[in-house]
Structure formats: structure tokens, C-alpha cells
Ligand SMILES: Nc1ncnc2c1ncn2[C@@H]1O[C@H](COP(=O)(O)OP(=O)(O)O)[C@@H](O)[C@H]1O
């Protein structure tokens with residue numbers, strides 16, 4: 001018998017742990033060091049703007065990882081994950097708004113500026129508690145998870161699958177976008193939440209705060225990767241994969257498809273919420289456009305580019321596509337959407353297993369050892 | 379198993395016809411857009427019985443299995459397990475956990491998973507989400523998987539993805555999955571379709587073994603088949619289905635000499 005903890009430490013090959021440690025050391029040690037230690041003019045100095053940029057990419061990586069768990073393993077293509085990300089972001093944004101206190105333009109100790117502007121007299125009930133970081137942090141996870149739980153329960157119980165599920169998740173995020181656009185909702189309408197000052201008393205403009213937020217993103221991504229690997233390497237992970245490939249067969253073995261999907265969907269939504277919460281203080285704003293249906297589709301493209309059902313591949317896909325986006329929107333601002341569309345078509349037609357699959361194929365094509373029989377067919 | 383939550387039909391007196399049966403179907407009707415795939419079908423299987431069901435294509439054999447396993451809800455009729463549990467009110471997973479296992483007409487195994495993993499998923503045990511998340515395979519369970527792999531002759535392929543098996547091997551893997559579940563009632567839909575003669579013979583022997591084996595308590599089997607030779611080799615009571623209801627029932631010889639059966643099925 002092996003305990004689950006034992007399994008967590010054992011089931012990965014040594015190569016995984018080695019890469020995990022090396023990448024972790026680089027991201028958590030080398031990157032901050034190169035930013036903080038060498039002087040501004042040193043050739044080794046990592047420019048300040050790179051830190052929140054990398055932090056933003058890592059949040060996208062976490063979001064892609066979350067989607068890969070539910071899509072790549074459980075076979076549920078959610079095209080509404082942007083909503084869970086945005087809800088986590090709004091929960092963090094609400095805390096950051098309340099941290100502003102009297103430093104706002106109107107200097108109201110209780111009400112954020114946009115509420116004063118709308119001539120509101122009282123703080124809405126759902127803004128209560130967000131002055132406490134711990135409460136906000138709890139909401140970052142709970143709000144997306146509860147929405148996923150309720151929405152998923154209704155959808156999975158009625159056996160809504162495939163493209164129908166994808167469409168209703170798009171509808172969900174679209175509906176939330178319209179709602180958050182309304183001023184009366186009390187989330188800043190069109191403009192969203194912005195002008196943040198500090199987090200837990202640390203000034204968001206300080207480079208050390210930025211490095212700390214970046215480091216928190218690294219840690220969150222690493223922890224989430226381990227959690228997801230634990231899930232997919234468990235028997236539940238095999239039930240998920242079995243369900244992805246032959247859903248009804250799983251039922252006849254006595255497993256609840258609804259419960260399995262709900263677990264993956266809810267865990268995934270919670271991880272997406274955490275990604276959103278880390279994203280907001282690093283980019284300095286959250287607004288309803290984060291709910292836009294196109295955003296959610298883009299997440300699916302990251303995962304497809306990296307390789308579905310691989311976890312690490314999804315993260316790499318998010319990093320690669322977003323790095324390309326940053327570069328391309330600078331070089332050829334109008335070309336991005338065409339590039340994204342072309343990328344999607346190319347991946348669907350030529351690289352069904354994404355970059356991870358391509359790397360695997362190239363690796364196998366190396367002459368040395370003749371490929372084993374099973375690999376030829378894989 | 380959460381017995382309290384099972385829908386128990388109103389207590390039936392000792393005179394109830396379902397009393398003492400493992401599976402009881404009475405007046406079961408299923409219509410698809412007005413077409414009756416099952417038409418007042420009645421069938422009783424005794425504990426420990428081996429029953430073969432034959433009938434021309436479209437007779438309703440697979441639909442009957444769909445009704446028993448919760449995939450299809452009947453429009454009318456009783457479907458009782460163990461004499462008292464109403465299967466028409468349970469879903470597929472609940473019925474499977476009750477002790478009914480099924481092999482599909484088209485072999486359905488989990489193609490991306492290894493043979494070992496396929497059997498591990500079928501292994502009898504807790505099915506809850508958290509229980510599965512923290513599940514660890516005991517040495518005993520590993521041995522059991524090894525035994526079943528040997529029994530179905532797939533030991534040397536244990537690590538291959540099931541998608542790479544031949545059609546016949548998939549049939550056998552699915553039978554292996556059925557065995558892992560230790561079910562009380564096994565439903566086999568055309569288990570020898572597409573198998574070679576030698577494989578068919580071996581399957582017949584395996585089915586007879588399963589039916590005789592009492593080490594895990596009484597086991598009942600319902601085998602749906604087209605192949606007459608195969609049905610004969612099982613030497614069990616035969617039910618002939620035609621247009622959704624029972625046309626004849628009895629020994630293979632009695633059935634084969636029944637003029638109505640000859641007319642609709644055997645004579646063609
Ligand atoms: N889901 C369905 N929708 C419509 N017709 C169906 C469906 N399932 C089965 N049928 C019809 O019901 C009849 C019985 O089918 P089936 O039970 O598969 O027969 P068998 O297994 O004896 O060959 C066939 O005529 C088939 O076309």
C-alpha cells in the first residue's frame with residue numbers, strides 16, 4: 001500500500017522533478033535576482049517592465065492549466081473559463097479598491113470613487129468584508145467555484161455535452177459581461193476597477209512589490225501543476241480520461257459522470273479564479289472585457305497549441321502564444337487576430353497534439369533506438 | 379452500498395411472481411417514434427441461471443439490455459432486480475453498483491488507457507469521487523487483475539493501450555472488465571460476433587465456467603447471440619425474441635423445431 005502523499009512524490013519520473021526544480025529555481029531565484037541586483041545599466045539587468053509581463057504570462061499559464069484539466073482530461077470543452085478568471089480578478093479588485101480608502105479622488109473612506117460618482121450613499125452588501133484580505137482571498141476561490149458547481153450541476157446532470165456545452169459556457173460568460181457592463185451592478189461598469197494603490201500595505205508601484213507578485217504567480221502555478229498532476233495520476237484521473245473517450249461506458253461501470261465532471265470543472269474554475277486574482281494587481285485593472293467570449297476561446301487556443309491533456313504543454317502553449325502576441329501587437333498591430341485564426345487552423349489540421357506532440361514526434365524520429373511497437377501507432 | 383436509497387417497490391406478498399427471481403421483466407414496452415422495439419416483453423431469470431436469447435436483427439435484444447441497465451426508460455412494464463428493486467427508477471451507474479454488468483454488442487473499451495488500467499477501472503470497489511481520487515491499488519487487487527488478464531489471455535499486452543487490440547481481443551478485454559466487477563447478473567450482447575471459430579469455442583468455455591463458478595456466490599448470465607452453434611454449445615434454456623416480444627422459450631432442440639420460430643428466424 002502507498003499513501004496518496006507517497007504517490008504524489010513517487011509517480012513522477014525523476015526527469016519531471018528535475019525539470020520542475022530547475023525551472024522553479026530559474027523563475028523564483030534567477031529572474032528576480034537579475035532584476036533587483038545588477039544596476040540599471042548593467043548588461044545583465046532584467047528590465048523592470050519584464051517582471052509584471054512575465055507575471056501576467058504565468059497567470060495565463062495557470063489559466064491554461066486549469067482549462068487543460070477539464071478539457072484535456074475530462075473532455076469538457078469550456079469556452080467560458082474567462083469568466084472564472086474574471087470573477088477571481090474582480091474579487092481581488094474589490095479588495096484593492098477598498099484598500100485605497102481615503103486616497104481616492106473623492107476621499108470617501110468607505111465608498112470607491114465610482115460609487116461616489118454615481119451618487120451612491122451606501123456600500124452595497126456584496127462589497128462588505130472585502131476590506132479584509134483573507135475574506136477576499138476566500139472569495140477569489142469560492143465565487144468561481146460556486147458558479148462552476150451550480151452551472152456544471154445543471155449542465156452535466158442534463159447530460160449537455162460537446163458543442164452544446166461549449167455554447168452555453170460562451171453564453172454564460174457573455175451574460176456576465178453584459179451584467180458587469182451595467183453601472184447599477186456596482187462593479188464600476190465599463191471602466192471596471194482600477195487606480196489601485198497597495199496590497200496588504202505594500203505599494204503596488206514599488207519594484208519589490210512587483211517582484212513579490214511575480215513570485216507569488218510562480219508559486220501558485222507550481223502548486224497548481226502539482227495538484228493537477230496528483231489528480232490526473234489518480235484513479236479519478238483515469239476515470240476522467242475514460243469518460244472523455246467513452247462517456248456512457250463509464251456509467252455502466254458504476255461511476256457518476258456528473259460527479260466526475262463536476263469535480264474537474266469546479267477545481268478548474270477555482271484555479272482560474274486564482275489566476276485572475278494574481279493577474280489583476282500586476283496589470284492594474286479589471287474590467288468587463290475580461291468576460292468577452294473571444295477571451296475564453298483564446299484560452300482554448302493556448303491549450304490546443306501547447307497540447308491537450310499534457311498539463312505542462314498547456315502552460316507552455318499559453319506562454320508561447322502570449323509572447324507571440326506581445327511581439328506581434330507591437331510589430332504588426334492589425335495582424336494579431338489573423339495570426340490567431342491561422343494558428344488555430346494550423347494546430348487543428350497539422351498538430352492535433354500541439355507543440356508537446358510535435359516535440360514527442362521529433363524526439364522519437366531520432367534514429368538511435370528503433371521505436372517500440374506501441375510508439376509507432378501512438 | 380447505500381441500500382436505503384434504493385427504490386423498493388411496494389412489498390409484494392410471497393405470491394408475487396417476481397419472488398425468488400434475479401431478473402423479472404413483465405409487460406415491458408419501448409417505443410421509438412411509435413415503433414415498438416419492445417412489445418409487452420416478459421422474461422424471468424432465476425438466480426444462478428444461464429439464459430441465451432436469440433432473435434433476428436431488430437428483434438429488440440439490445441433494447442432489452444438497454445432497459446435493464448438503465449440506458450432506456452420503458453414506456454410501460456415492470457423491471458425488477460432481485461425480486462424487488464425497481465430498475466426503471468435508477469440510472470446506469472446505480473444499476474451497475476447494484477450488481478448488474480454488461481458487455482456491449484460493439485466492444486467498448488477505453489482505447490487510450492492500458493489494458494491494466496481498463497481492468498483497474500472495472501475493479502469492484504468504492505465509486506465515489508473522493509474515494510477514487512485517493513484510491514490506492516492493494517497488492518490483492520493487483521493479483522486479481524493479473525488473474526483476470528491470464529484468464530482472458532492478455533497478460534503480455536497488459537501495458538498496451540486498449541486501442542491497439544484486435545477486435546477479438548477487445549471482446550475478451552470487455553469480458554475481463556465484466557469479471558473484475560464481480561457482478562451478480564452479467565448481460566453479454568453478442569460476445570462472439572466477429573470472433574474466429576477457435577475464439578468462439580474458448581468464449582463458450584469461459585461463459586460455462588463463469589456460470590458454474592460459485593466461489594463468489596451465485597452468478598446469473600444472459601447471453602444474446604446470433605450464432606446457433608454457439609448457443610447450442612452453451613446448452614442452456616433459450617428465449618427467442620421476435621418483434622419485441624417472446625416468440626418461444628425452451629431447450630435449443632425444442633426451439634429449433636418450433637414451426638413459428640422456423641418461420642420467422644431459422645428458416646430464412
Ligand atoms: N434509439 C433508437 N431510436 C430509434 N429506433 C431504435 C433505437 N434503438 C433501437 N431501435 C430500433 O429498435 C429495434 C430493435 O433494435 P435492437 O434492440 O438493437 O435489436 P437487436 O439487438 O435485436 O438486433 C430496431 O428496429 C432498431 O432500429
Ligand SMILES: [Mg+2]
Nearest residue numbers: 439440441483
Ligand atoms: Mg443488438
